[in-house]
Amino acid sequence: MFPVFPDGYVEVVGEYYHQAAIETLLRPTLNGEGVSAELTLALVPEPDNPNGEGAISVRSEGLVLGYLSRADARRYWPVVARIVASGYQVSVLGRVYAYKRRSYDGKVEISADVTLRLPEPEAIVPLNVELASGVLLPKGNSLQVLGEEDHFDHLFNYVPPTGEGFLLLELRRGTKQYKNGSTKDMVFVYLDGEEVGQLSGQSGGHYLPTIRHLEDFGKKTMVWGKIKGSALSASLTIHGAKSHELSDEWLDAQPTASFDLVPESSTYDLPDAYKGAKRTNRPCQARPAPRAGAGDGGSHAFTSSAGGLQGDASAGHAPTTSIPAGTTSAPKPPGRFSKILMWFALVIGVLGLFAEPVGATFWLLVSLITRLYRRRKAAKFEAHRRHDAFSEG
Structure with missing residues (x-):
């Protein structure tokens, strides 16, 4: 897949x-x-x-x-x-x-x-599709990668001509040491084996359980990334589901992102x-x-x-087009007669509301039924037209 x-x-x-x-x-x-x-x-x-x-x-x-x-x-x-x-x-x-x-x-x-x-x-196709390999997280909300400006020399190689594209990024668990000697687990972002930034402590905490879980299986944690940039700078975001958003089905399957196109x-x-x-x-x-x-x-x-x-046309393929069995003709758009009847019945019904309520109600019902008929016929015709947008070009 x-x-x-x-x-x-x-x-x-x-x-x-x-x-x-x-x-x-x-x-x-x-x-x-x-x-x-x-x-x-x-x-x-x-x-x-x-x-x-x-x-x-x-x-x-x-x-x-x-x-x-x-x-x-x-x-x-x-x-x-x-x-x-x-x-x-x-x-x-x-x-x-x-x-x-x-x-x-x-x-x-x-x-x-x-x-x-x-x-x-x-x-x-992700910009680095043939170099990425690991278990790909489902799409999640966008999170900004911090410190990517310090890795622009590497990111510059991935900025597409359009200025925006998708990547497969790796999330790795690491340790950050503070001046007072304390340490904290952090999540660092890698692109094809080279660090390109990190997540904030709060954001990274949502991914640490997943990274540890996949590490136990000897697998890498991959996530969708979006790069936006120019010849002067680049911005990087990740789009991956957090640990509490993963389903049991996904955890069992652990879908691998490794493609050879x-x-x-x-x-x-x-x-x-x-x-x-x-x-x-x-x-x-x-x-x-x-x-x-x-x-x-x-x-x-x-x-x-x-x-x-x-x-290439292959043998036995006649110049025919396809519709489901049982369909014999193309739907037609609503006709002029039904339109005239709808408005005629509406006018007669409105004008007769006070003089003859029973008769007026009948004509209003005729107008309503005709309107519903026209709407359904128009919907059927539009569906057929949209289908033929492919079959006839």
């Missing part, structure tokens, strides 16, 4: 087409309150997706919940493909919200929204991963012809270019 620092927000598209998976995951009740969950989700590149090259699905427990939009998939494909080609699963934190309702035609539907805590593509390249060999059905109700553009030397149907090499992501 390759954990990603939870920073920023990216909206997932196509949840409408994965209602069964979301219902299995969250179990919302009909007409009940919405169900929300913070989950660890996986980003899975799908080189064999017939919707188009460069599709990245969002999954939980193997279930597809949606996709990155086409625009986001273009940006994230190179780094996600590199990580997966190295043998790791890209793991991100996300929020899944869902509620169950009955539509105007009597069908039960799941309305859902999936949001990822995903930084910019260039910040997904393949070199950056314009192409990566990826396994097939698409799970969807195929639709034939509407045509789409033909896929590119296979290039010479392309692999077989079991894996694909993908190239990133200025024009977007271009993939």
Whole structure:
């Protein structure tokens, strides 16, 4: 598993087409309150997706919940493909919200929204990823590292061109001696084997139990770090859960941060991963012809270019796009007739409240029902449109 620092927000598209998976995951009740969950989700590149090259699905427990939009998939494909080609699963934190309702035609539907805590593509891989090794703490609140100005000569080598990036830092237990001869355990911060600062006595005390615990197993304590700087100075913060915030599950697992990534390249060999059905109700553009030397149907090499992501079409992949089984046509937006009826009924109802209350109440109910119908139809159309933001570009 390759954990990603939870920073920023990216909206997932196509949840409408994965209602069964979301219902299995969250179990919302009909007409009940919405169900929300913070989950660890996986980003899975799908080189064999017939919707188009460069599709990245969002999954939980193997279930597809949606996709990155086409625009986001273009940006994230190179780094996600590199990580997966190295043998790791890209793991991100996300929020899944869902509620169950009955539509105007009597069908039960799941309305859902999936949001990822995903930084910019260039910040997904830590700046020192291949040199760091140890047990990585879960993300926690930000704490300032003290004394980093005394180690700028070392930190300067890690300041990225953007001026900000993520690191994997090591926390070590040490002793500080005061002038009166007394000593105190402190927490010192190391970057690739060299000290770059320390935590205050109070802040460090929250990590000492964890460091001692992992020392008993002969393991290092690693924590997320963020560096901000320029050619003149650099600031360093850590983002790790404190000892009392760690779960028993994490203590048992002790997830290791030690990664060996393949070199950056314009192409990566990826396994097939698409799970969807195929639709034939509407045509789409033909896929590119296979290039010479392309692999077989079991894996694909993908190239990133200025024009977007271009993939090898493998044998047997027809130019089709996917929707769930049972879907026969795309939802349509609310029509003009329902809009006229809604406003007509509202005006008649308001004007007749004092003259004919019973009749006015009827027309107001007609207006309300029509409004609800339009809102649900608009929501369904918008979900379909967001899904096609990927499939049609």
